[in-house]
Amino acid sequence: MNFNTFDGAGMTSARTRARMIERIKQLGIHDAKVLAVMGMIPRHVFVDEALSHKAYDDTALPIGHGQTISQPYIVAQMTALALGAAQHEKVLEIGTGCGYQAAVLSQLFKTVYTIERIGSLSKGARERLNLLGLHNVRVRHADGSRGLPDAAPFDVILIAAAAPIVPEDLVEQLRIGGRLIFPVGSEDQELRMIERTDEGIVETRLEKVRFVPLLPGLA
Numbered sequence: 001m002n003f004n005t006f007d008g009a010g011m012t013s014a015r016t017r018a019r020m021i022e023r024i025k026q027l028g029i030h031d032a033k034v035l036a037v038m039g040m041i042p043r044h045v046f047v048d049e050a051l052s053h054k055a056y057d058d059t060a061l062p063i064g065h066g067q068t069i070s071q072p073y074i075v076a077q078m079t080a081l082a083l084g085a086a087q088h089e090k091v092l093e094i095g096t097g098c099g100y101q102a103a104v105l106s107q108l109f110k111t112v113y114t115i116e117r118i119g120s121l122s123k124g125a126r127e128r129l130n131l132l133g134l135h136n137v138r139v140r141h142a143d144g145s146r147g148l149p150d151a152a153p154f155d156v157i158l159i160a161a162a163a164p165i166v167p168e169d170l171v172e173q174l175r176i177g178g179r180l181i182f183p184v185g186s187e188d189q190e191l192r193m194i195e196r197t198d199e200g201i202v203e204t205r206l207e208k209v210r211f212v213p214l215l216p217g218l219a
């Protein structure tokens with residue numbers, strides 16, 4: 001896929017995006033595939049034009065409705081963890097937001113399912129992903145807190161919003177060798193990973209993070 005046609009000058013240029021990749025590397029992400037994909041996907045397409053000069057800063061940015069596009073470093077970290085799954089056929093993302101993480105995953109997994117509870121964000125994400133020609137992403141407007149049983153099993157389930165408690169029931173929607181990657185907590189949040197192996201469940205506690213809350217119902 002060639003995304004160059006979306007690049008602008010200055011703060012929306014490929015060179016500015018390359019600086020973001022350097023920053024992500026400095027923070028300890030060295031997975032070549034993740035860096036290559038994030039070096040291609042035009043993040044500025046996923047934020048409001050008034051914020052596009054900040055699109056390649058390593059920060060979360062507002063996307064409306066009190067929600068945010070995740071910090072690039074965190075997207076890179078979660079994507080690198082996702083690539084550690086045994087297979088890369090099907091990934092489920094809960095919390096589409098503007099669709100950026102889904103766009104990154106679309107280049108690394110055969111099919112991406114992504115669920116968003118806020119209708120206008122879901123619609124906007126679908127339009128952007130279509131504009132970029134990313135036709136292996138299926139966008140659903142739904143409450144994703146119970147996963148997506150009708151499309152299970154997944155190789156990876158990635159949650160982009162923080163649940164107050166560990167969403168253990170989602171593990172059933174993972175394949176053996178699959179990974180559930182999620183932030184947990186309210187005030188103090190932590191990134192965690194649960195792997196479903198032949199011998200059972202392995203949980204790893206990762207770093208401190210800051211995500212918007214996982215909320216019930218549609219909006």
Ligand code: SAH
Pocket residue numbers: 067068069070094095096097098099100101102115116117118121142143144145160161212213214215216217
């Ligand atoms: N993945 C995004 C980050 C989105 S922020 C990125 O690429 O930057 C998290 C999103 O999760 C918000 O848009 C929020 O509305 C959504 N969300 C929260 N609870 C949800 C739920 N139960 N089901 C689906 N989406 C949810």
